[in-house]
Amino acid sequence: MFIDSHCHLDRLDLSPYQHDFAELIKHCSERDIVHMLCIAIDLEAYPAMRELVAPYSNISLSVGVHPNTTDCIEPSIEDLVALATEDKVIAIGETGLDYFHGKGDLTWQRERFIRHIEAAKILRKPLIIHTRDAGQDALDMLEQHGAEQVGGIIHCFTEDWAYAQRALALNFYVSFSGIVTFKNAQTIQEVAEKIPADRFLIETDSPYLAPIPYRGKTNEPAWVSKVGEFIANLKDIPVETLAKQTSSNFYECFQIDRAYS
Numbered sequence: 001m002f003i004d005s006h007c008h009l010d011r012l013d014l015s016p017y018q019h020d021f022a023e024l025i026k027h028c029s030e031r032d033i034v035h036m037l038c039i040a041i042d043l044e045a046y047p048a049m050r051e052l053v054a055p056y057s058n059i060s061l062s063v064g065v066h067p068n069t070t071d072c073i074e075p076s077i078e079d080l081v082a083l084a085t086e087d088k089v090i091a092i093g094e095t096g097l098d099y100f101h102g103k104g105d106l107t108w109q110r111e112r113f114i115r116h117i118e119a120a121k122i123l124r125k126p127l128i129i130h131t132r133d134a135g136q137d138a139l140d141m142l143e144q145h146g147a148e149q150v151g152g153i154i155h156c157f158t159e160d161w162a163y164a165q166r167a168l169a170l171n172f173y174v175s176f177s178g179i180v181t182f183k184n185a186q187t188i189q190e191v192a193e194k195i196p197a198d199r200f201l202i203e204t205d206s207p208y209l210a211p212i213p214y215r216g217k218t219n220e221p222a223w224v225s226k227v228g229e230f231i232a233n234l235k236d237i238p239v240e241t242l243a244k245q246t247s248s249n250f251y252e253c254f255q256i257d258r259a260y261s
Contacts, residue, residue, distance in 0.1 A: 001243050002228055003035040003250045004028075004221040005175050006094075006128065006155045006203035009059065010038065010049040013207060013218050024220070025056060031222040032243075034058060035250065039094050039128060041066035043073040046083065054088075060254070062091040062128050064116055067098045067109050074112070080119035090254040092120040093128030094155060097141070100132040110141065117145045120152070126253055127152030129172070135159050142170055153253065156205050157188060164191045168199055173253050175201040178211030178219065181230045192231045201253070202227045202246050 009021075017023035028036070035058045040046050042065050053059040063084040065075050073079075084092060095116035102109055120127045129152060131138040142148070151171035156179065157164070164174050174195055180188050192200070204210075204227070206219035211226040225243075232242040251257070 001032050001034050001247055002202070002224050003037075003247045004033060004204050004206070004224040005037050005153065005201040005246075005250055006039055006177070007036055007206045007221050008039055008041070008208075009036065009206075009221070010045060010052055011207055012220060021052060025059075028221050029058075031225065033221050033224065034247065035060070036221050037062065037091065037250075037254075039091075040064050041094060042069045043075060043079065043083070050088075060090045060256070061088050062093050063089050064091075064093040064095045064128065065112060066094055067096050067112065067130060068101045074108075075115060077115050077119045077122070080116065081122055084119065084123055084125060089125070090256060091126050091128050091152065092116050092123065093152070094130045095127060096130035097134035097138045098130060098132045099134040099137075110137075113138075113141060114145055117142065117147050120150045121146060124150060126150050129154050130156070132158075135163055139163070139166055139170065142172075147171075151253070153201060155203060156209065157191065159191070160187050161191050161194055164195060168196070173199050173201055173249060175203045176227060176231060177203050177205045178209045178215070178223070178227055180227060181212040182215070189234055193234050197245050198249055198252075200246065201249055202231065 037060045038053050039062045148171040153173045153175045154167050155175045156177040157174045204219050204221050204224045210217045210219035228242050229239050232239040
């Protein structure tokens with residue numbers, strides 16, 4: 001029983017499934033994927049994404065505009081709140097800061113981030129945080145704008161233990177992607193070993209960042225089990241224990257009923 005806490009289902013290559021989204025979901029169910037959180041990165045694609053997953057009670061949604069998304073509808077707090085009021089939307093994001101891809105004056109990126117935080121506080125829904133080369137600034141902004149009131153997830157975690165401790169203190173969970181399985185990811189692996197059992201999640205970020213042994217291929221939600229198996233080995237616990245714990249953490253983070261799966 002695994003949960004993929006971060007995937008982009010509307011961006012997956014469906015050719016292995018006869019271009020049939022229902023076949024992909026069936027494939028995931030057969031591999032004990034009980035729930036998926038489909039993450040928005042812009043508002044333009046959101047209506048189609050929502051329609052795609054609408055028939056599936058075990059797929060939840062987020063609403064947000066990624067910090068790397070440009071030439072797009074710039075969301076207001078009111079826009080985010082209006083779109084995120086339905087029950088299927090359980091999170092705001094993904095949002096955050098990215099100084100790796102973002103260049104020049106990034107005031108607009110920080111202002112966008114603040115609007116997401118404020119919308120999350122109005123809705124009382126957790127935040128999905130993306131950071132790249134901007135981790136400390138992102139945590140500073142979360143602290144400054146009261147994000148601990150709603151908490152959320154530092155997705156695709158790539159920082160060190162000190163960073164993780166600061167995120168935990170802000171009421172955030174840490175989510176590990178396929179990156180944790182890479183040979184050069186010792187720092188992330190150390191965090192995975194130390195992280196409290198009740199404060200972490202697993203994800204694919206599919207179609208990106210496929211875990212070992214699929215690295216280099218197009219990722220898919222079913223492979224979240226490989227992330228779970230790797231971390232279970234690091235922690236020296238049964239895979240079944242890790243699957244049960246991370247699923248429980250997901251339901252606790254988003255305050256949703258387990259029957260929702």
